[in-house]
Amino acid sequence: MSTSAADPASGPTSGLQTGLATVFRAEHGRVVAGLARRFGDLDLAEDALGEALVVAAERWPVDGVPPNPGAWLTTVAGHKALDRLRREKRRLEKYAEAQMVTDTTPPAPTGPVEDDRLRLVFTCCHPALAPASRVALTLRLLGGLTVPEIAAAYLVPETTMAQRLTRAKQKITRAGIPYRIPAAEDLAERLDGVLAVLYLVFNEGYLGSSGQAVRRDLTGEAIRLARQLREMVRRTPSLGPQPEVDGLLALMLLTEARAPSRVADGRLVPLAEQDRTRWEADLVDEGHRLVRGCLALGRPGPYQLQAAVNAVHTDALDASMTDWSQVVQLYDQLLALRPTPVVALNRAVAVAEVDGPDVALGLVDRLDLDRYHAWHATRADLLRRLGRTDEARTAYDAAIALAGNDAERAFLAERRDALGGGSASPGRPSRP
Known part of the structure; x- marks a missing residue:
């Protein structure tokens, strides 16, 4: 089974021009999710998209980029998938169920939110899969990251990551994991896993582990899915309030708001040096409203606390006006809930502003x-x-x-x- 058939920088698509690679990044998750819903096979979906990209590389330089590249890729990939099913004469039951090109019958209901990509996230976050595999699979299928990029994020060899992705997809097939958002009674047990994956997808776009420093296509998709998830929770009364969902969305918005000022002349710009007039005010305002709503519920969680830290930073008109004492207090609460070395490191950065760099260095060195x-x-x-x-x-x-x-x-x-x-x-x- 292929884990990199649709990589724009590997295999037969290595000569793709920049424009096609950009389309690939933007449309990968949408096309794979739609094909996965239609055919119920992740490998087939990826391979068909890879074949469609090869066709695009041949035709687009001659015919021009179509007005709707994503729809074009979806149509061509659908033809390729059907051709493969016919040619190999396998999975006859899936072939019989597959919609033909002329079939306009809408798909059967698959969950409380009609969004292919959100359903794909829930499939990737099934409890049967190991947590690391859930994130890697989501980055691959939804974000379109290449196997080398994901391997670099996890500090493992490419062959190891390729095997991990293959095993995860095989497990989905063997276990018959349905491509849908789970029923309301199963949502609660899946919610934490989905939040964790969306957070890590966002982080990969916010500060890439390899290649591009900032990938707003990934951060934007993570935010879009977080909004969909929040709406789904609101439409499922049996779940009750889920402030961590709002907290994660707020954290993403307040972080994304700084994106226009984070890179200049090919280098990252630290928070203290960023031009705050370039921050996106609408995202800041929305993030602050969500944080205030979370605080009113009085059920703090890790994402809410991280969002509150970002609210303090984005509330300051200038870096010198940052309330570092409040930041330290928020990290104290976060450290109590999530006592990890990375949280302790971030707390030490704030301590340096309150008690001085010598005290902070003592904390960091431990x-x-x-x-x-x-x-x-x-x-x-x-x-x-x-x-x-x-x-x-x-x-x-x-x-x-x-x-x-x-x-x-x-x-x-x-x-x-x-x-x-x-x-x-x-x-x-x-x-x-």
């Missing part, structure tokens, strides 16, 4: 995160502020070696190269 580039980057900035230039340079080198994309490496290299002969320079360690 964390076992030496394979995490942000840990080295935070140490480097704290050491820089303390005037420990040689140690800071070494830490920057370690961060650059582990960073996943060029824009981040450019930012870190600029900070390293700006180190003087031992005098501390102003600045704050902050996530861009």
Whole structure:
């Protein structure tokens, strides 16, 4: 079974022009989800899209890009899937059920929300699949990430990731996992897994582990699905209030609002240096409203608390006006709920602004995160502020070696190269 048939940078599609690669990124999740609903086979859906992309690479340079590239790919991929089913004479029951090109009968109801991609997420997040496989499969099928990109995100060899994806899809087939949003009584047990996957898909777009530093197609899709999920929850009274759904959406919106100012001249711009006039005010306002609604329920959760941290940052007209004491208090609550080294690292960044970089460095040095580039980057900035230039340079080198994309490496290299002969320079360690 193929796990990379539709990769724009591998196999027969290696010569695709930039325009086709852009369409691939934008339409991959939509086309695969539609084909999966129609044929009930993830491998067939991916392979058919891969074949359609080959046809597009041949025809579009001659005929021009069609007005609706996604619909064109869906139609051609549908033909390819039907041809394969006929040619191989397999899965006869699926062939009999497959809609023919001239069949306009609407599909049977498949859940409370008529959205193919949200159903695909729920399929990828079935409890029968391991958590790591759920995220990897969603990134592959919904986000269109290549196997090498996903492998880089997980720090595993490409062959290992390819095998993991293949096994996950095989398990879906063997277990007969339905391609639908689960019934209302099963939603609660799936909800946490879906939230976790959407959060990680968003993060991959917010700060890519490889390749592009920012992928707004991924962040935008994660936000769209979070909105759909929120609407689904609101239309399912038996679930009751689910403030973590609102919290995740708020977190995404408040983070996405900063996107226009996060990259400049090929380098990341840290939060303290961003031009706040370029932040998207409508997303900030919506995120703040959601955070206030969550606070009114009094049931704090990890996503709500992270959203509240971002609300504090986006409420400040200037970095110097940030209420760092409130940020530390929010991280204290988050650390109690989710006592992970990464949360502790983020808390230490805020502590540096309240109690100084020396206190924060003591907290950071206790964390076992030496394979995490942000840990080295935070140490480097704290050491820089303390005037420990040689140690800071070494830490920057370690961060650059582990960073996943060029824009981040450019930012870190600029900070390293700006180190003087031992005098501390102003600045704050902050996530861009």
